[in-house]
Amino acid sequence: MFDLLPSRRRNEDTFKSMLKSFDDVFNRDVFSPLNENFRSFQTDITEKENAYYVEADLPGFNKEDIRIDMENNQLTIHAKRDNKNEEKDNNDKIIRQERHYGEFVRSFYVDNVKEDDITAKLEEGTLKIEIPKQAPTKPTKKKIDVE
Template structure:
């Protein structure tokens, strides 16, 4: 009843056990990407007008729950949702299904040419929008080739 997917509501428990088992055997490098995908959020990145535009879906988060950090060359978006204290179950109220996730949700992006001082962020209706201007990179120079055509 109310189950989805091949593992139903136990999928997260199964994943956590697999990640723990194989993570202990093969190291964090093995389990890290799986854990990151399981505890992440959807993001779109566009490039236009000399800027990057990032849109991240973070429904239910308040701006105080979200931290955006740019430490060259990585942009990190971190959102934390604290688990609500569970009310004691009673004869009248019984949890049939709980799909909301709690914990830390993190995405990290490699953006080498971001202008750190010009980054702007806004949050509206669960959509985090970042405007990231590119900085001019004087280290990049086009070399003209001399000689015959």
Template sequence: MYNLDRVFDDLADMFYGKGGYRNFPLDLVEVPNGYVVTAELPGVNKEDVKIAFEDGILTIEASRTKDPKAKYLINERDVMNLKRSISFGEIDEESISAKLENGLLIVTIRTKAPEEKQKKLITIE
């Protein structure tokens, strides 16, 4: 039987993701020789974004915090931790680049060039 705790856990995961992180909208587009990931990160500074690639998985983490020096009269923008992971096949790890402009993070990823198979000549004994 589906219990009430599970219902609330599933509902929280929908909004906040697993492990206390929220999800954020992104697009993954296949382009010739690679992929482009475009993620919406409004109000997030470049210094608050971490991008890692390990074992074929691209992980984007970001946080938005309050200014500790500010004296808020109205505070409606959430403090949040964001995280998304995307699994890829064979890519050129050295080619990954990223830029953050106007609240959009754009990550460009190139696929590995296919290895040419060498023809092996076999001598007859």
């Protein structure tokens, strides 16, 4: 026996499918195809009483490939990869060549930190940053005279 679907049910499924396609186009990130292939590195940030701790997964990077900047309360981690692998045969012809280029950048806002005491260490593909806190500065109040 045949399974028959009422025509209205089939139309509802088509309509739902069409709505889903419409939503996928307008609700996705413009760069999502790039993000799927070129993901940024994963980070964990924890806050303790005296410091913030950042752990970033950077497997395959050397410490020379990593730059950390602190400017205007923004901690920015740059990791750049520039690897080239070549395989040649006995006649010195290249039989396989692979290149891995890319730069990954993440920024985080941190406030009331001791910038001169920030430390970073790369251990087994994990970048560990300790950002010591300083006592928050109280906002000052100033009366401004109108001329």
